[in-house]
Amino acid sequence: SQQGEEDPQALSIQEGENATMNCSYKTSINNLQWYRQNSGRGLVHLILIRSNEREKHSGRLRVTLDTSKKSSSLLITASRAADTASYFCATDAWYGNQFYFGTGTSLTVIP
Amino acid sequence: EAQVTQNPRYLITVTGKKLTVTCSQNMNHEYMSWYRQDPGLGLRQIYYSMNVEVTDKGDVPEGYKVSRKEKRNFPLILESPSPNQTSLYFCASSPSSIPGGVGELFFGEGSRLTVL
Numbered sequence: 001s002q003q004g005e006e007d008p009q010a011l012s013i014q015e016g017e018n019a020t021m022n023c024s025y026k027t028s029i030n031n032l033q034w035y036r037q038n039s040g041r042g043l044v045h046l047i048l049i050r051s052n053e054r055e056k057h058s059g060r061l062r063v064t065l066d067t068s069k070k071s072s073s074l075l076i077t078a079s080r081a082a083d084t085a086s087y088f089c090a091t092d093a094w095y096g097n098q099f100y101f102g103t104g105t106s107l108t109v110i111p
Numbered sequence: 112e113a114q115v116t117q118n119p120r121y122l123i124t125v126t127g128k129k130l131t132v133t134c135s136q137n138m139n140h141e142y143m144s145w146y147r148q149d150p151g152l153g154l155r156q157i158y159y160s161m162n163v164e165v166t167d168k169g170d171v172p173e174g175y176k177v178s179r180k181e182k183r184n185f186p187l188i189l190e191s192p193s194p195n196q197t198s199l200y201f202c203a204s205s206p207s208s209i210p211g212g213v214g215e216l217f218f219g220e221g222s223r224l225t226v227l
Contacts, residue, residue, distance in 0.1 A: 031213070033215065040221065041221065042218035042220045043216070043218045045216060048214070088153065088154065092213045097161055097213050098156060098159065098167070099144060099169075099213055101146070101154035101155070103151065
């Protein structure tokens with residue numbers, strides 16, 4: 001399975017601090033995406049980075065991709081209590097349209 | 112409003128009693144897929160569909176069936192549910208695959224299934 005893994009599994013920070021979570025995957029990809037899930041709810045798309053891109057920004061989010069290491073990181077700057085959620089990376093294999101999610105990082109932002 | 116709608120949201124059933132979880136999207140998306148989410152395992156893809164009448168197995172298809180007779184609907188069928196299919200299920204859709212891969216997925220709110 002190409003299922004990725006996020007690191008750390010859980011992260012607790014103070015409001016205003018930056019949060020960094022990492023994702024590793026196993027095989028070559030077309031794109032890598034990050035999603036957010038509030039407890040028990042559907043996932044919401046945050047950002048997509050293509051395999052030929054190294055860095056991408058969206059508001060307080062910064063994503064990096066290192067295809068040589070098969071890894072990505074998501075940085076959330078100036079965190080807010082409302083950022084408390086689980087974050088998942090997701091990849092699609094270069095050879096098809098199957099889609100793989102990581103195991104997720106649970107982020108808690110303390111007000 | 113653009114959305115993916117799943118029904119039922121909650122269901123308790125017994126082993127062997129056939130059930131269907133419906134999924135409908137109003138965004139004219141070609142790609143649709145089903146996932147199950149279990150603690151510690153993240154989301155695992157069950158089946159996906161690139162277009163009408165085109166379906167493929169994901170990582171964990173055993174015990175499930177799907178059909179794609181219309182573009183907007185992608186029901187998940189459990190012919191003979193077992194307790195190990197107790198899980199939180201998500202349907203998702205995406206516009207035509209962007210060059211080189213699947214684009215942004217839009218998720219439904221989930222269906223929590225318990226099989227006794």
